Amino acid sequence: KQEVTQIPAALSVPEGENLVLNCSFTDSAIYNLQWFRQDPGKGLTSLLLIQSSQREQTSGRLNASLDKSSGRSTLYIAASQPGDSATYLCAVRDIIQGAQKLVFGQGTRLTINP
Amino acid sequence: KAGVTQTPRYLIKTRGQQVTLSCSPISGHRSVSWYQQTPGQGLQFLFEYFSETQRNKGNFPGRFSGRQFSNSRSEMNVSTLELGDSALYLCASSLPSNTIYFGEGSWLTVV
Numbered sequence: 002k003q004e005v006t007q008i009p010a011a012l013s014v015p016e017g018e019n020l021v022l023n024c025s026f027t028d029s030a031i032y033n034l035q036w037f038r039q040d041p042g043k044g045l046t047s048l049l050l051i052q053s054s055q056r057e058q059t060s061g062r063l064n065a066s067l068d069k070s071s072g073r074s075t076l077y078i079a080a081s082q083p084g085d086s087a088t089y090l091c092a093v094r095d096i097i098q099g100a101q102k103l104v105f106g107q108g109t110r111l112t113i114n115p
Numbered sequence: 116k117a118g119v120t121q122t123p124r125y126l127i128k129t130r131g132q133q134v135t136l137s138c139s140p141i142s143g144h145r146s147v148s149w150y151q152q153t154p155g156q157g158l159q160f161l162f163e164y165f166s167e168t169q170r171n172k173g174n175f176p177g178r179f180s181g182r183q184f185s186n187s188r189s190e191m192n193v194s195t196l197e198l199g200d201s202a203l204y205l206c207a208s209s210l211p212s213n214t215i216y217f218g219e220g221s222w223l224t225v226v
Binding site: 032033035037042043044045046047050090092094095100101102103104105106107108 | 119121146147148150157158159160163165170171173205207209212213214215216217218219220222
């Protein structure tokens, strides 16, 4: 049974710092991995999708890496801003092509202090 | 292009009642899935539909059911509500093997 763990559970940093969020999963037979952010009381916003054959994806100040063999992914946020404050969730997707089932970590609650 | 739309956004129900939540996926998306989010359990997969057929089901009791219509819109139903069913219910849609997009969710409170 796939299990996803995110460390740390909460992180507070001053504005402008670069930071790394970690995600680990127990079964390396994944199809892809997706990072989301969730603002309080809101749904999930997709940030980055990494297919199992890829090593990393970038979007603006965000960079996500994937090491499938070791069961790890990281989300790197450069030059953090107060607007980046949110809960960040990683989720892995079954190996069955097209299947939409995601297994989520518990999230990292990020606070960027002005 | 409109995102995933969920209705209603907020609702309060009494124990023992039933509730129906609705989801309209992004135009062209035929896969729709549902998740339950609670503070204690986090995000848990409920079920997935593709072309009106349930393709996957999570580990939830039979009180939780769903369906998908020919226009890809989906509904989920919870019967005989319990206090523990209070949660944010999220719907998601995608093209095959592609990015999954979520709606804003339906907040259900059972009293």
